[in-house]
Amino acid sequence: MDRRSFLRNSALGGSAAAASALAAPAYAQGSAKTLTMVTTWPRGLAGVWDSVERFSDNVAGITGGSLIIDAKGAGELVGALESFDAVASGQADIYHGADYYWVNQSPAWAFFTAVPFGMTAPELMTWYYGQGGMAKHHELGEIFGIRPFLAGQTGAQGGGWFRKEINSPEDFQGLKFRMPGLGGKAMGELGASVQNLPGGEIYQALASGALDGTEWIGPWSDERLGLQEVCKYYYPAGFHEPGAGLSVGCNLDVFSGLSPEHQKAIEIAAAEAHQHNYALFIANNGPAMKRLVAGGTKVQEFSPEIWDAFGAASVSVLQSFMDDEIFADVFESAMNGMTESSDWMQKSDSLYTLQRNRVLAAM
Template sequence: MDRRKFLKTSALGGAAAATTGALAAPAYAQGNRTLTMVTSWGRGLAGVHDAAERAATMITEMSGGSLTVDLKAAGELVGAFEVFDAVTAGQADMYHAADYYFVGQHPGYAFFTAVPFGMTAQELVNWYYFDGGMELHDELGQIFGLKSFLAGNTGAQAGGWYSREITSPEDFNGLKFRMPGLGGKALGKLGASVQNLPGSEVYQALASGAIDGTEWIGPWADEKAGFQEITKTYYAAGFHEPGAGLSLATNREVFESLSPAHQRIIEIAAGECHQWNLAQFLANNGAALQRLQASGVKVLEFPDSVWDAFGTASREVLDENMGDELFKKIHDSAMASMKSSSGWIKQSSGVYVAQRDRVLG
C-alpha cells in the first residue's frame, strides 16, 4: 500500500475511533498483566542488554508488579532482527532494540538511533523532548502500529576494529565490514562489502575472517565482546553513530489497552533507562580504553581524506532518501535542532572542556 494512502486511511480510522471514544470510555484491563518483551540483544551483551533489562525491571517495579515485563533475549523467542515484525504482528508485546535496524521498514527510523554525521547523545535528547523528535517517532510508529520511546543510549561510538590500518578511502574497497544503518550504506558507497550482523554473532565472524572489521559500540562493550583478542587495530572516533539511541516500542493496541497510569510508567521507565544507560557507557569507557591500550591495542584516528570521503558518502545516502516525505520531515527537523543545539554547546561546554584540558594538563 502507498504510504500516503495508508496514512490518509489511518487518519480516517483515527477520527472514527475518536468519535467512538467520545461516546464510551475505554475499557482498561483489570488486575495484573504480563507483557512479553523481545530484544535485539544476546543475553549478557554489555550495556545494550543491560538497558533492556533495566527498562523491564523499572516497569515491573514502578507498577508494583501489576505490569510485569517478561524479557526474551535475541533468539529466545525470535531472532535479533525479527523483533520489529514480532511486535507489529502481535507475536510479542514490546521490543527493545536500535531502531536503525529497521530502516528497511522505513529509513526514517535511523534518526532514532543515529545517522552519519548526526546528533550527539545530548543533541538527540534535546531534539526528542523539546524540538519535536518524540512526536515524529510517534508519527512513524503509527504507520506500523507501534508506540515508541527512547530507552537507552551508547554515547559516541568508536570507528571500529580493523584487520589492517586505514590510510585512504581506497582501503575500504572490497573490505568486508559489519556496520548497520545508514552509516553502513555510506561505507558501501566507498566500496565496502557491508554486513549487518546481530551483536552476538560479531565476534565469531571477525575471528573466522568472515568479516575484515567491525564497529560495535565503544571501549567498554568492545572489550567485553573480546575483539582485542582478534585484532589490535582500533579507531576510536567514528562518523556513523555520534550518540546512538535505543528504543522501547510497544504494540500500539496493547499500549492503548493499558491504563493511563501504566502507559505513563512505560514512558517514564524508558526515559530513566535512557539516561542511566548513557551514564553506564560513558562511566566505563575511559578505564576500558586504558586497559585496551595496556594490552597492546593501537588506538588510531582516521586521516582527513577518509573523514572527507565519509562525509561525501553520507550526504549521498541522506539525499537518496529525501524523496520520502516523512523521511525529509524527520531529517529537516533533526538537522535544524542539531544546528540550534550545537551553536551553544560549542561556545560553552566545548570551550570549557578544551580550556580545562589545557589548564589542568
C-alpha cells in the same frame, strides 16, 4: 490506508509470517499484567542488555509490580532482527533494540538511533525531549502499529576494529565490514562489502574470516565481546553513530489497551533507562580503553582524507532518501534541532571544556 492494510501490503508482511509461528502473547493471571519483550541483544550483552534490565526493573518498580516486562534475549523467541516484525504483527508485545535496524521498513527509523554526521548524545536528547523528536518518533511508529520511546544511549561509537591499518579511502574497497543503518550504506559507497549482523554473531564472523572488520559500540562493550582478540587496530572516533539511541517499541494496540498509569510508566521507565544507560557507557569506556591499550590494541585515528570521504559518502546517502516524504520531514526536524542546540553548546559547553582543561593542565 489504515494501519493493518499498510502492514499487509508492505515489506513487513513477508517477514512477519516468520514470526506467526509464535503463540499470541498471554498475560499473567491475577492483578499483574505481563508484556512479552523481544530484543535484538543476546542475554547479558554488556551495556545494551543493561538497558533492557533497567527499563524492565523501572516498569515493575513504578507500577508496584502490576505491570511486568518479560524480556527475552535474541533467539529465545525470535531472531534478533525479527523483533520489529514480531511486535508489529502482534506476536510479541514490545521490543528493545536499535531502531536503525528497521531502515528497510522506513529509512526515517535511523534518526532514532543515529545517522552519519548526525547528533551527539546530548543533541539527540535535546531534540527528542525538547524539540519535537518524540512526536516524530510516535508519528513514524503509528504507521507500523508501534508506540516507540528512546530507552538507552551508548554515546559516541567507535569507528571500528580492523585486521590492518586504514590509511586511505581506497583501503575500504572490498573490505568485508559489519555496520548497520545509514552509516553502513555510506561505507558501501566507499566500496566496502557491508553486512548487518546482530551483536551476538560478530565475534564468530571475525574469527572465521567472514568479516575483515566491524564496528560495535565502544571500548567497554567491545572488550566484553572479545573483539580485541581477533582484530589488532581500533579507531575510537567514527562518523556513523555520534550518539546512538536505543529504543523500546510497544505494539500500538497493546499500548492503547493499557491503563493511563501503565502507559505513563512505560514512558518514564524508558526515559530513565535512556539517561542511566548513557552514564553507564561513559563511566565504563575510559577504564576499558586503558585495559585494551595495555593489552596490545593499536589505537589509531582516521586521516583527514578518510574523514572527507566519509563525509561525501554520508551526504550522498542522506540525499538519496530525500524523495521519501517521511524521511525528509524527520531529517528537517532533526537537523534544525541539532543546529540550534549545537550552536549554543559551542558557545558554552565546548568553550568551557577547552578552558577548563587548559587551566587544570597548568596545576
